[in-house]
Structure formats: C-alpha cells, structure tokens
Amino acid sequence: MSTIEPQRIDYRFQTPEGERRGSYHLWSCQGPTPERVLFCVHGLTRNARDFDYLARVLSQDYTVICPDVAGRGDSEWLTQPELYGYPVYISQMLQLLQQVMAERNVTGVDWVGTSMGGLIGMMIAAQPLHPIRRMVMNDVGYLIPKAALERLATYVGKRTVFPTLYAAEAHLRTVAATFGPLTDEQWTHLITTGTEPCDGGFRFRYDPAIAEPFKDMILSEDINLMEFWSQVSIPTLLIRGGKSDLLLGPTAREMARADHVELAEFEGIGHAPALMARDQIRTIRQFLTPGTDY
Numbered sequence: 001m002s003t004i005e006p007q008r009i010d011y012r013f014q015t016p017e018g019e020r021r022g023s024y025h026l027w028s029c030q031g032p033t034p035e036r037v038l039f040c041v042h043g044l045t046r047n048a049r050d051f052d053y054l055a056r057v058l059s060q061d062y063t064v065i066c067p068d069v070a071g072r073g074d075s076e077w078l079t080q081p082e083l084y085g086y087p088v089y090i091s092q093m094l095q096l097l098q099q100v101m102a103e104r105n106v107t108g109v110d111w112v113g114t115s116m117g118g119l120i121g122m123m124i125a126a127q128p129l130h131p132i133r134r135m136v137m138n139d140v141g142y143l144i145p146k147a148a149l150e151r152l153a154t155y156v157g158k159r160t161v162f163p164t165l166y167a168a169e170a171h172l173r174t175v176a177a178t179f180g181p182l183t184d185e186q187w188t189h190l191i192t193t194g195t196e197p198c199d200g201g202f203r204f205r206y207d208p209a210i211a212e213p214f215k216d217m218i219l220s221e222d223i224n225l226m227e228f229w230s231q232v233s234i235p236t237l238l239i240r241g242g243k244s245d246l247l248l249g250p251t252a253r254e255m256a257r258a259d260h261v262e263l264a265e266f267e268g269i270g271h272a273p274a275l276m277a278r279d280q281i282r283t284i285r286q287f288l289t290p291g292t293d294y
Contacts, residue, residue, distance in 0.1 A: 004030065004056055006066070008074060013095045013245035015070070015078065015088055017217040019183050023074035023090060024048060027055040027064035037109040038062040038288070041093065041117030043272060044214070045156055045206050047073030049193035050114070053186070053276040054261035054284065060197075061289045062110070065100055067093065069116070072258065081209035089120050096130055097124075110288055113198065114138040115246065115272050119225070124230035128276025136237045136256040136284055137232060139272035141251045142229035145222050157211020167189060178241065186276050229255070236261045237287040239280070262287065 006025035013022045025048045029036070038058055040051040048066035055064040068075035078084060095283050097109065109133045113121040118137035125132045128144035155175050162168035169191040176190070195202045240252045242265050264283045267275050273280055282294040 004059065006052070006055065006064075010074070011096065011099060013154070016083060017078060020066065020078065022070070022092040022096065023097065024065050024067040027056075027059040027062075029059055029061070029063045033061060034063050034118075035104065035106055036062045037104055037106055037275055038064045038112065039093075039097070039109050039121075040064060040066045040112045041114070042069065042072070043115035043117060044152065044210070045072070045204065046114070047194060047205055049073070049159065050190070051112070051237075051275065052189065052193070054112070054281055057183070057281050057294065058285060058288070061285070061292065063104065064183075065096075066110075067096055069093075069120075069212075073205050075207070077207040079275065081212035083213075084207075084210045085213045086120065086123060089116070090123055093120055093124065101131060108133045110134045112136040112275075114275065115140045122225070122232055123228050125234055126228040127210050132234060133286060134235045134237075135232075136238045136239065136287065138275060139241050139247045141238065141247045142225040143222055143248070143251045144225070145245065145248060149223075151245065153211070153215060156214060157208045159208045160253045161200045163200060163205055164197075165195065165202055168195050168202050168204070170272050178243065179272065179274040180241070180266070180277065181268040182274060182276060184275065184286045195206050219221065233260055235287075237284065238263045239273055239283070240265045241273050242267035243270040243272055244272070246271040 006027045009026050010023050012019050042050050048068045051066045058064055071077050071084055111121040111132045118140040121135050124130050125257055172191055194205055196205050213230055238255055238261055240247050252263055255261055278294050285292050
C-alpha cells in the first residue's frame, strides 16, 4: 500500500441514552475533486480501517469518510445492548452525513457499504429526500437467509481473549476465510486494525453486546427487507461473492433486473469480499467514476 494515511476525527451524536462519541477516518482527496464525498461503512463486527486499501485508491476521486458504527472501532460503546440495531445505526449515520455535508458544503454523497453497511445505505436511500447519489452494496441484499444469520451467531459476540496477535490472526483466518484469498499483508492489516490490547492479551475491537439484539434477528424464517429495497431508485452496484451464503445468487439476479442496478460477482469468495483485491477495487472505481481504472 502507499504511505498515505487517514486522519481520525471524533464527533458527537445523539442516541436514546444520550450523547455518545463517534469516530471516522478521513481520507483527504488527492485529486482535483475534493467536493466529491464518499462514505464507506463496514460490516457487523468490523470497523472503518477495513476500507484502507479501497480508500487509498478512491481518494484520487473523493474525500473519503470511513465511520465506525456505534460499538465498533473508535466509536463509543452503548450502555444499553438493546440499542444496538438499525434505528440507532441509521440515526448515527444521518447525523454524520448532515455534519459532513455542511462542513464540505455539498448536497449529496456516494456510498459503499459492506453487509451491515450496505443495509444502512439501503435503508437511508429508501427515505425521501436522502443524500445518497450512487451506492455500492457489498454482498448484501433485501433478503437475509436464516442460515447465514445462524452461521454469524456462532462467533459474533463471544468475549474471547487471545493470548497473542498470532492467536487472534489464526482465529480470524478461520472465521473470515470467506473474505477471499487475502495476502499475508492483508491479513496482518485486518488483525492489527481489528484488535486491541486487553487484560490477558488481545480482543476484537467491538462491544460483544452488539450480539444481543442480533440474536433476536434469528427467527424461524429469512428476513425480507423488500419494503426498503423497493423504494431505492439510485444507481446501485451490487457486489456478490460467488460462494456467499448471505446474498444468494437468485436474490442478486432478481435485484439486478432493475434498470438502476449492476451486478458484479467474484468467484471463489463467500461473505463478504474484502474489497482489497485489484479487480474488486477496479470494479467499484469504474462504477463510481466511469472512465477510471485501478
């Protein structure tokens, strides 16, 4: 990777339990269009630094904002676990959108969302007068299979302490093997940005309590969010890992029948593509800024 590094910026946002600290990483635009703003929002247990590889490239075209959703990364944990859910996540992102757009004097942004981040984007884009112009949904759609949620529940929220970073990386390589064929450098990046020291060793950088309301989502049937997806009309790139159990092939192909949707599938990858590989980054950049390459 290049030597360009992001700037961490903290801010305050309102929740039902009061004001909390949020955090995002800012990648200043390296090109001539700093007025273009891109939000990159991570998955369930991940954080803003997952997008470092992608953001370094896209900062040629954008000012890139990579937020930590409440309870993850550098954002503050909530005291009431039942608040870890989409109403709070969407509210947090809307507050940050309003702040960033005012500071940058822009009226709209583009959006890249992996899994949970894609659903947040979809739910915002379903609202009237939303600010999202173009959206990338990474390995998530309107239908969430029960089996995929059950798989995630086998490890999300466990209060595991690893004696060494090597042990943490070995665990991550197992549970995140579906991210794709990553290099050793990329695995090291994910583990060094995704863990923090604690008593007895290292832990992942998220509040284990995020799993409490997540467990309530595991119902007797799939989760259908068509009420939101049917309201989305902006240009959308739908990315699917060819082996994904969360965005199934039939769901992706049905979504791609809409005129405003493009579908890109990456074979040999499950949930979710890490957006670190050149072909994945190229696909996203060409969608967001036609005529560009990696």
